[in-house]
Amino acid sequence: MGLIDVIISKSLGRDVSPGDIVVVDVDRVYAQDGTAPLVIEVIEKELAVKRLFAADRTYFFIDHSAPAPHVAAATVHKDMRRFSREHGIHLYDVGSGICHQVVIDEGIARPGMIVMGADSHTPTVGALGLFALGVGSTDAAVAIAYGRQWVRVPPTVKVVLSGRPREGVMSKDIILSIIGELGTDGMIGRAVEFHGDALSYLSMDARFTITNMCTEMSAESAIIPLDSVARQWLESRGLTPYRGIDYDPAKSVFVDEVVFEVDKLEPVVAAPPDVDNVVSVDEVEGTEINQVFIGSCTNGRLEDIETAVRILKGKKVHQNVRCIVSPASRRVYIEAFRKGYLQVLAEAGCVIAPPTCGPCVGAHMGLLAEGEVAVATTNRNFPGRMGHKNSKVYLSSPATAAASAIEGKIVNPRKYVLGG
Amino acid sequence: MIRGRCWKLGDNISTDHIISGKYKFSAIDSIEAMLPHVLEEVIPDFYRKVSKGDVIVAGKNFGKGSSREQAPRLLKLVGISAIVAKSYAHIFYRNAINIGLPVIVAQRIPDASETGDVIEIDLERGVVRNLSKGIEEKVSPFPRELAVILEAGGIVEYIRRYGVPPWLRSTG
Numbered sequence: 001m002g003l004i005d006v007i008i009s010k011s012l013g014r015d016v017s018p019g020d021i022v023v024v025d026v027d028r029v030y031a032q033d034g035t036a037p038l039v040i041e042v043i044e045k046e047l048a049v050k051r052l053f054a055a056d057r058t059y060f061f062i063d064h065s066a067p068a069p070h071v072a073a074a075t076v077h078k079d080m081r082r083f084s085r086e087h088g089i090h091l092y093d094v095g096s097g098i099c100h101q102v103v104i105d106e107g108i109a110r111p112g113m114i115v116m117g118a119d120s121h122t123p124t125v126g127a128l129g130l131f132a133l134g135v136g137s138t139d140a141a142v143a144i145a146y147g148r149q150w151v152r153v154p155p156t157v158k159v160v161l162s163g164r165p166r167e168g169v170m171s172k173d174i175i176l177s178i179i180g181e182l183g184t185d186g187m188i189g190r191a192v193e194f195h196g197d198a199l200s201y202l203s204m205d206a207r208f209t210i211t212n213m214c215t216e217m218s219a220e221s222a223i224i225p226l227d228s229v230a231r232q233w234l235e236s237r238g239l240t241p242y243r244g245i246d247y248d249p250a251k252s253v254f255v256d257e258v259v260f261e262v263d264k265l266e267p268v269v270a271a272p273p274d275v276d277n278v279v280s281v282d283e284v285e286g287t288e289i290n291q292v293f294i295g296s297c298t299n300g301r302l303e304d305i306e307t308a309v310r311i312l313k314g315k316k317v318h319q320n321v322r323c324i325v326s327p328a329s330r331r332v333y334i335e336a337f338r339k340g341y342l343q344v345l346a347e348a349g350c351v352i353a354p355p356t357c358g359p360c361v362g363a364h365m366g367l368l369a370e371g372e373v374a375v376a377t378t379n380r381n382f383p384g385r386m387g388h389k390n391s392k393v394y395l396s397s398p399a400t401a402a403a404s405a406i407e408g409k410i411v412n413p414r415k416y417v418l419g420g
Numbered sequence: 421m422i423r424g425r426c427w428k429l430g431d432n433i434s435t436d437h438i439i440s441g442k443y444k445f446s447a448i449d450s451i452e453a454m455l456p457h458v459l460e461e462v463i464p465d466f467y468r469k470v471s472k473g474d475v476i477v478a479g480k481n482f483g484k485g486s487s488r489e490q491a492p493r494l495l496k497l498v499g500i501s502a503i504v505a506k507s508y509a510h511i512f513y514r515n516a517i518n519i520g521l522p523v524i525v526a527q528r529i530p531d532a533s534e535t536g537d538v539i540e541i542d543l544e545r546g547v548v549r550n551l552s553k554g555i556e557e558k559v560s561p562f563p564r565e566l567a568v569i570l571e572a573g574g575i576v577e578y579i580r581r582y583g584v585p586p587w588l589r590s591t592g
């Protein structure tokens with residue numbers, strides 16, 4: 001039994017085992033403007049149900065094409081607002097932020113919950129010690145309409161992160177290195193539970209990057225049990241667990257256990273065309289770039305922006321590079337604003353964008369032309385992901401992205417981080 | 421019984437391969453308008469070449485990536501009657517069951533099959549055959565909870581028929 005099994009067991013009031021198909025009360029359901037239109041269509045046209053059992057537990061986010069880049073998106077957004085109003089669904093409109101970050105910021109997702117999000121990066125919120133499952137639109141529609149949904153209890157793999165990461169190595173480098181080793185199908189059919197002394201060096205901001213990227217090795221979910229770092233973070237935000245879970249990992253049985261020594265890692269990138277094509281930054285150093293994007297549900301949190309600020313302060317973005325920075329939520333945006341970070345970045349020549357998924361998913365606000373190369377702190381580097389099918393995306397940490405923005409080519413952030 | 425012509429694909433076919441985000445997030449606002457772009461970077465003109473009843477046979481981790489449900493819906497809309505792959509990303513798998521598109525896990529058939537072969541799937545007996553190559557493979561039946569959804573043609577059809585999802589029917 002891993003923590004996910006324990007949460008499901010507690011929710012059901014009986015013990016479950018990996019592989020069981022069980023029906024759970026879904027504590028929170030959410031969808032975004034890429035998936036919500038089909039949720040609405042399924043509910044109104046296909047199922048034709050009038051009353052939504054879980055409307056008060058449902059959250060809609062306008063984050064993927066926000067603000068609307070064209071009339072089609074504006075129309076979708078208008079319909080989301082109409083539907084939310086009619087059914088009493090909580091709507092987070094343009095500028096609120098990326099769904100996974102807002103459910104963290106607003107205390108919508110809390111420890112011990114079972115959360116379904118119509119977005120593949122929903123496991124992000126598992127770093128709060130909850131069971132987060134990404135689903136499609138029909139799954140979300142059925143959960144919203146009936147309040148319950150089936151899940152297959154995933155077998156859990158224990159991943160132990162051991163040692164203290166070196167200066168310049170961020171949690172993005174850790175998770176990219178793991179994906180590079182295990183492959184994009186490395187955790188297919190399984191959930192990942194993180195342990196190890198390295199966690200004590202990783203803030204909540206850093207942890208959300210790790211659970212977020214577990215999707216890229218096809219993990220069904222990712223979770224980090226609450227520890228003192230998480231409890232202090234919850235307390236500082238006035239949040240409490242939704243469901244008290246008595247969990248002793250020492251008594252847990254996992255289907256597998258993998259240990260990663262993170263103290264030996266160096267900054268890495270995932271080179272195109274896939275997320276497991278991971279190489280050290282040194283190997284691709286000097287690759288000329290046209291754009292840098294710092295943001296997304298993967299790396300658009302305050303610590304990420306802080307890192308970029310430390311590197312870019314008093315420097316200039318290279319003349320051949322557009323450097324776009326998008327805080328992941330309004331809360332992050334305001335904190336970065338108050339601390340003066342946005343001013344430092346703007347003075348360095350960055351473009352400060354509103355919270356949006358836009359550039360990451362190739363929707364808007366920084367697409368790439370044919371042959372262009374980007375360094376992005378995002379989660380996918382598939383061909384054409386950020387624009388033209390013959391454009392290239394290197395996935396990196398915010399430190400590598402910021403250092404590369406200064407030099408106009410991929411560089412190891414070491415000298416900027418150590419040089420202070 | 422499902423019988424159709426094979427389209428052989430490799431490992432790690434993502435939902436971006438099936439329908440690129442640039443269409444999903446473009447001004448194209450209907451699923452029909454996305455049809456010409458299905459799998460276009462993997463098999464040029466797939467939309468024109470595919471016939472009703474055809475079967476996709478693929479390697480591991482089929483449907484990885486984005487949760488976009490347009491991916492299985494578009495494959496069904498262009499006429500794909502079933503997918504046989506070594507493994508599936510779980511969101512794609514759930515989406516396919518929900519829309520009544522059989523997603524079968526097999527190991528030998530994907531290795532042995534080529535585009536153009538005739539594939540036969542007997543869900544009741546749990547057998548997949550490549551008639552062109554003369555091989556067959558036993559496959560695990562769907563768990564009962566999912567089989568009832570597939571048999572109805574998808575979760576929406578199930579709910580239309582019985583008024584509620586299967587789990588509310590059996591417990592209520």
